[in-house]
Amino acid sequence: MAGSYLDPDLLVVGGGPAGISAALAASAAGMHVLLADERPTLGGQIYKQPGPGFTVTDPAAMDRQFRYGRSLIESLQDTDVSVRLRTSVVAVEGRQAVLVTEGSTATTVTAQRMVLAPGAHDRPVAFPGWTLPGVITAGGLQTLAKTQRVLPGRRMLFAGSGPVALAFPAQLGHYGAHIVAALEAGPAPRPADLLGIARAARGNTALLRDAARYRSLLLRHRIPLRYGRIVVRAEGDGRVERVVHAAVDADWRVVPGTEQSVDVDVLCLGYGFVPSLELMRLVGCAFDYQEDLGGHVVHRDEWHRTTVDGVYAAGDGAGVEGSFVAIDEGRVAGLAAAMDAGAMSADEAVAAAAPARHRLARRRALNVATSRLYRVGPGIFELSTDDTVVCRCEGVRGRDLAPAIEATDDVNVVKAYTRAGMGPCQGKNCQRQVAALIARRHGRPVADIAPATPRMPVRPVPISALADHSIESPTLFVAGDAGSGTGSGTGSGTGSDTGDDTESEGPGEP
Incomplete structure (x- = not known):
């Protein structure tokens, strides 16, 4: 199928096991695929590879996760998939996505379809x-x-x-x-x-x-x-x-x-882990709630289509079930995109997806068998006190939240009054706790408390990467200076790699 970097048939967001598998499946069907990941290397958290400047001289001495991840990455490198590392997808609207590569200005990509595989934290x-x-x-x-x-x-x-x-x-x-x-x-x-x-x-x-x-x-x-x-x-x-x-x-x-x-x-x-939902919420997907899968999880059909036409979701970003499940979900999502684009027939897609679907059924049977052991209890959100820092970015304590929570059951209002969720992590560390405090105070299930409204950019990037470069301000940025990070209005790049985004790891993950 026709396509280019700025006009791919399929945009895959995330270079972990789900994203790589989706790209492989769609590319094999003849689609032009662009894969974007904010990390400097492919593999996600579970198959994370050493960064630039590090060389593995004896792969056999590494653990099985490294070797399996390396083989998955090498399979991708043998295809025509366009890979953009150190690249954050900061906004999605309709068929368009805004990408920011570290050190460069924003680029708008028009993709016919998207597989969102952002992982979890x-x-x-x-x-x-x-x-x-x-x-x-x-x-x-x-x-x-x-x-x-x-x-x-x-x-x-x-x-x-x-x-x-x-x-x-x-x-x-x-x-x-x-x-x-x-x-x-x-x-x-x-x-x-x-x-x-x-x-x-x-x-x-x-x-x-x-x-x-x-x-x-x-x-x-x-x-x-x-x-x-x-x-x-x-x-x-x-x-x-x-x-x-x-x-x-x-x-x-x-x-x-x-x-x-x-x-x-x-x-x-x-x-446990929580899916990274920002892009899915920004594009308008519908959600369900399953605490044991991370809380709010995107609603999908059997082909991992979301409720937004042309948008698919796979891996831990769609519900935390581990890297084995992520690999097979990515494959099914990639095949679905190819089928829906006409790159392969429905019969071909069903036959190609059958082994992955069979494995998914067996994995989920095991999840059911261990559900009593691994069920997440509500007490996990009841350990903080009035003096506990809830929002560490803004230094907001439990007692600071209490008056706002008394007056509203809306996370957005609490955020506006207290600044909880306005820091660099954008609520990753505090939003669930704030929602749980609201639920307890108002006698509602935490599942009924909607997350804060997502805003672009969903990842921290320098303001100069998104600004109109016909405008100059000596105190903020200079036209064309996308990667300097100077001035009070800039960010620190495409996000620090602190292990915050994580692919879950279960016993037996390769």
Whole structure:
């Protein structure tokens, strides 16, 4: 099919497993595909590759995730897909998308169709002390360990839930980290759970084999795994020195009198992930709500079409289910785009998508079997106090939010009155907590509290990249100076790579 960089048949947003798979499927059908990703390398968080300046001289010495990700990336490099790295998609309207490549001015691309695969970021959890230096998300620590081979402390405590609570501490132990304990907020498996998992084993043997291997690594590295416990506060003078954790009930609410303290210099949090929804909301997609998939998740049909014509969604950005699911969802979305564009017949698309759909069904059968173990409890949003910093970008505490929340159940109004959500993260770290506080005060389900209205640019970029360059202002920018970042009105580039956007990692992810 015809197409160019500025007029592709398909724009894929996101270079993780879902985005790469979608691009591969659509390109194989003859579509001209443009893939944009804000990172300097492909692979997303789960298959993150070392950045520029780093060379892997012995790939065999790397872990399986790196090698699998490398093979996926090499498959893409053997196609005609146009790849633009360090490129943020900052706005979408209709068929048009605004792209900003680091150091350049904005470019408008007109795409016939779009696959949105933006990934996810760590679920933020606000509790006293969560802003202390030494408190780090699983995504942030994953970035340090995978791309820099850096461990940020000597005594670490991991606290979280889901497959990552088993896999990540084991991987950190393999890197040489001293993990004093791994706290799983969910319950310990019962015989009935193990039976259900065994019944769902068909098609998931690799996942279950890796889960057993991770459990074995925890035992080998003498990392105790404690179920039904959650972090209630972090303490220290200028950085984390100790963490207090407690037992929780089935809803993750703290059981009084069960607090225990442990001395550590790093607290790693892995309470699951939240889809990056900004572009999907900006383009007008409809949403459902499933807390265990990250909260608000985009509504899709069986071909991963959204409610907006020509827009498809795949991977953790559409509902957090792990990289195996992301790969197959990306393939189905890419085939759907090709079918809808007339690049392949419906019969061809159905036949090509059948293996991926079969694998997705088997993965989801396993998810159902583990649902009791990995269900996210509402108590996760009830740990903050009036003195807790809820919006860390703007320094807004719980007591600062209270008067606005008393007067309204609208996140946008609370944002306007308190500035919570106006900082560089644009609400990624605080919006869910604010919504939960509103829901509790007004007696409504958190699912009914709509997120704040998205605005372009959805990613931080220099103001000079978007400005009208016929206008000059010595105090803000000079015409043609897109990448200088000078002046009070500029940003810091296309967004810092701190591990905030994360592809989920379950036991057995390759």
